[in-house]
Structure formats: structure tokens, C-alpha cells
Amino acid sequence: MADQWQREYDFAEKVARKAGEEIRKAGESEIRVMTKSCTVDLVTKTDERVEKIIIGSLKQEFGEGTHCFIGEESVAKGEACILTDKPTWIIDPVDGTTNFVHGFPFVAVSIAFAVNKELEFGIVYSCLEDKMYKARKGQGAFCNDELIQVSDVKEIKKSIIISEHGVDRSPEKVNKIFSTMQKILCIPVHGLRGSGTAATNMCLVASGAVEAFFEIGIHCWDIAAGAVIVQEAGGLLLDVDGGPFDLMSRRMLSANNDVIAHRIIKEIEVFPVERDDAPTHRIY
Numbered sequence: 001m002a003d004q005w006q007r008e009y010d011f012a013e014k015v016a017r018k019a020g021e022e023i024r025k026a027g028e029s030e031i032r033v034m035t036k037s038c039t040v041d042l043v044t045k046t047d048e049r050v051e052k053i054i055i056g057s058l059k060q061e062f063g064e065g066t067h068c069f070i071g072e073e074s075v076a077k078g079e080a081c082i083l084t085d086k087p088t089w090i091i092d093p094v095d096g097t098t099n100f101v102h103g104f105p106f107v108a109v110s111i112a113f114a115v116n117k118e119l120e121f122g123i124v125y126s127c128l129e130d131k132m133y134k135a136r137k138g139q140g141a142f143c144n145d146e147l148i149q150v151s152d153v154k155e156i157k158k159s160i161i162i163s164e165h166g167v168d169r170s171p172e173k174v175n176k177i178f179s180t181m182q183k184i185l186c187i188p189v190h191g192l193r194g195s196g197t198a199a200t201n202m203c204l205v206a207s208g209a210v211e212a213f214f215e216i217g218i219h220c221w222d223i224a225a226g227a228v229i230v231q232e233a234g235g236l237l238l239d240v241d242g243g244p245f246d247l248m249s250r251r252m253l254s255a256n257n258d259v260i261a262h263r264i265i266k267e268i269e270v271f272p273v274e275r276d277d278a279p280t281h282r283i284y
């Protein structure tokens with residue numbers, strides 16, 4: 001059916017905008033910060049409240065029990081993080097919580113929808129910049145309703161690459177992350193960047209501002225919506241070892257093309273992380 005999921009897609013955009021408005025308003029008053037797995041893994045009442053608003057609105061619109069939900073804060077409170085064949089919303093209410101707490105101006109709402117374990121569409125609302133990124137499978141990617149495309153740069157020495165360092169600060173992991181960054185920086189590339197939100201980072205790949213973004217330790221809700229946007233903008237998604245992308249693996253490389261992707265993969269020092277859908281799942 002040509003316009004199957006169109007109603008969900010249109011509604012998701014409205015909900016993302018409403019969530020973004022809530023985040024903007026909340027950022028103007030005092031933000032009470034709490035921690036989750038460790039002292040640098042931050043969460044606020046806004047994360048929890050906005051997730052409730054998003055899931056509540058979706059349930060009200062589409063009926064209780066018809067869809068499944070994977071939301072960052074619900075999973076943090078012990079709900080399952082398993083992707084089944086059922087229509088499933090994958091939600092990060094505030095991607096870039098650390099940025100939000102500090103007033104660093106990149107914070108995004110990320111909402112994706114999957115059916116039969118395939119992503120149908122993704123919405124990333126970068127709410128402080130007021131940029132609405134969206135893409136639906138087979139229909140192109142857009143920022144504020146204008147078509148976006150990945151960059152056509154093929155020379156790694158003319159690229160900007162994004163990576164982040166996550167919240168796990170064990171020296172062995174930090175060493176691996178910085179060793180990878182050092183090798184990439186010394187190729188040399190034009191620059192290394194990071195906006196502090198994975199969802200926005202993926203939109204920067206999709207809109208051609210950078211050539212690639214990779215991270216190990218990322219969660220499915222950080223990247224599900226961005227994954228559709230990158231692919232629909234002509235980019236590709238891979239595992240950090242060059243294998244197929246797996247949404248639940250917590251390993252992701254998005255790039256404008258396979259030349260850039262494989263040049264970066266040569267430099268990535270992989271370290272183990274527990275899958276999002278591991279039975280013993282712990283967030284960190």
C-alpha cells in the first residue's frame with residue numbers, strides 16, 4: 001500500500017515539534033540534573049516528561065496496545081529493549097542531555113518507526129536550531145522540507161569526520177577511542193567534530209556538512225531515526241568493522257560513500273559493548 005504509515009509519519013513530525021517546544025521551554029528555567037549509570041550519565045525531569053508526552057500522544061492517536069515502544073527513559077526504568085516484527089516506535093526524547101544541561105546548543109528529539117524490524121521512517125528535530133529533519137523509506141531526506149544529500153567527497157584528506165566518546169570513562173576504552181581519533185586526525189583529515197548528539201551528527205552526514213560519523217557504545221534510540229535520514233540522503237550505514245549495520249549492536253558507522261567508510265574502518269579500534277537487546281542489558 002503506497003501510503004501505508006503516512007498517518008504515523010505525519011503525526012510523528014507533529015509530536016517531535018511539540019516535544020522540541022517543551023525542551024526549549026524547559027531549558028529556560030532551572031534544570032534539575034540526576035544521574036543514571038554513573039556521574040557523567042545525566043538525565044533530567046525533562047527527559048522523562050518529554051518521553052511520557054511522546055508515548056502518551058502516540059498511544060492516544062493510534063490506540064493502546066497496537067504499537068510497541070522502545071524509549072530511552074522507559075528502558076532505563078527496566079522496560080524491554082527488544083525489536084520484534086510488530087510496529088515499533090524507537091524514541092530518544094532528549095538526545096544530547098549533557099548539552100541540554102549545559103546550554104550547549106545542540107539538542108534533538110529522535111523518533112523512528114520500524115515494522116518487521118525494518119525502519120520505515122525517522123524524524124530528528126534539532127529543537128534549538130529549529131531544524132526538522134525527516135525521511136521515509138524510498139522518499140528522500142529533508143531538512144525543513146528541503147531535500148538534503150550527503151557530500152560527494154571521496155578523498156579522506158578532504159573530509160570532516162565526527163565521533164563522540166560516550167559516558168564510559170574507563171581508561172582502556174577512552175584510550176582506544178582517542179587512539180582511533182588520533183589515527184584519523186593524522187591521515188590527515190580536514191577536521192574532527194562532534195555535536196554531542198548522535199541524532200544531529202547523523203543529520204550532519206545526511207546534509208553533507210561532514211563525511212562520516214561513527215561511534216561504539218551508542219544506543220538504538222540515538223541512531224534509529226538518523227539511520228533512515230542518512231540512507232535516504234544517499235549515504236550508507238555499516239558496522240564499525242565493515243559488516244552489515246545492526247541497529248541493536250551499539251556499533252554504527254554512517255558515511256557519505258563506501259570509499260570514505262572503508263578508509264575510516266581501517267583505523268577504528270573496536271572494543272566490546274553489550275548489545276541493546278542483551279538479556280542482561282545494563283545502560284552505560
Ligand SMILES: Nc1ncnc2c1ncn2[C@@H]1O[C@H](CO)[C@@H](O)[C@H]1OP(=O)(O)O
Binds near residue numbers: 096219284
Ligand atoms: N554509553 C554511551 N556511549 C556512547 N554514546 C552514548 C552513550 N549513552 C548515550 N550516548 C549518546 O551519544 C551521544 C554523545 O556521545 C548522545 O547522542 C548520547 O545520547 P543521550 O544524550 O540521549 O544520552
Ligand SMILES: [Mg+2]
Binds near residue numbers: 072096
Ligand atoms: Mg540519545
